[in-house]
Amino acid sequence: MGNGSGADEGGRKFQELKSALLAEITEGEFDEGTLLPPQRELAKKHGVSRDTVQRVLVVLADEGWIESRQGRGSVVLRTQTVRSSARGNTAARRVTLGPLIAAAFKASDVALDVFTLTSEVLYTHVRAQEELIRAGEISPATITIRMLVPSDDQPLPFPYALADRSDDRPQKHLRGIRKYHTDNLVRRLQELDRDIDGLSATVEIRRTPLVPYSKLYVFNGAEVVTGPYVPTERPITLDDGTSLDVVDVMGFDSTLTHCAKDDDPESQDSLIVSSWQRWFDSTWRLLAT
Structure with missing residues (x-):
């Protein structure tokens, strides 16, 4: 955060x-x-x-x-890596999230389905792909991003101030971060749609009553990256410069895992991707607003 x-x-x-x-x-x-x-x-x-x-x-x-x-x-102190057994490599190997998103953006029709707490990481990587599109290095025909985030009026069990759980500043801080990144993601996609001939770029954000225990990315219906948010005690710096000790969740403390569909629809990785895609589609249609 x-x-x-x-x-x-x-x-x-x-x-x-x-x-x-x-x-x-x-x-x-x-x-x-x-x-x-x-x-x-x-x-x-x-x-x-x-x-x-x-x-x-x-x-x-x-x-x-x-x-x-x-x-x-x-x-x-650390970098964010992903444990992957996909892409024809039978031995699990470590990759980073950026190349996976970059590979997804090389498709003619880009589809990203994301369930996240703040969308900060997604915004960071989509911004990098936007710059490549504007430079003419990649040229997708369509970009469709669907994002599920927690409802703003839903109290979350995190973050909370260690000294006083009734202190609403950590929750307001979280909502401010989410608003900044979701608003700017929408703005950047709208400007991309307007500025690049032949490109249709859309992003839709829906609120869900669910509390994210894990971040989820589904790339082009064919690949999945997921990993749990890990509760931890840490300080945060509020907008006014105040430091506050809180219990918060951190995505980078978890091991993200990556899998991709292969030629066998009954393989473990294919079933995992299909299962998460079905979960996202159902949640998007039935629970989100």
Whole structure:
């Protein structure tokens, strides 16, 4: 989770920088144990202030991606990887989410079905594919994204403040993050649909009364990535800069698993993909609004 706020330097640029750094970390551009570039370099590269860089690094540290070490800078603690046995490899291997989404976007007709808590990771990767489309490097004919997220009026069991469960700031913080990323995902797809001749791009978001215990991605009806959200105690930084100790869930603490349909409709991977696709379609039609 990150900081959700307005469209100024403290909001929009904060979120764009966080998304950019998160994409670089999760895709392994910075290996575990390596240093991020100096703050001055990050500020110049991304066209933001040093203050924005510092605030983003604080949140990434809160989320467990990096650790700030006196005299050394920000050290990458982990990357987000996916355990996969698909793509003709009988031995389980590790990949990252970005290439799986990139492969899905190489199809003529792109279809992404997603069940998520905030859509932050999805926004980060779709934004990268948007840039490739605008550069003419990929050219899908249609993009259809369906996203299920929790209803805003549904209290979730997380996040909650350790000192006071009745404190509603963590829940408001979560809703702010979700609103920022879903609103901007819709905006980017609408602009892509408007700007690129021959492309039909749509995104529809529905609210569900379900509490996500796991994130789910279904790519083109043929591949699935899923992994549980893991409850943990950690600090979060609220929009006003206040640090608050909470119980929250973190997607990166889980091992994401990937499987893909093959030529045998009765194989384990084919059945798993079909089962999740059926779950998503039924939930979308019968439970979501």
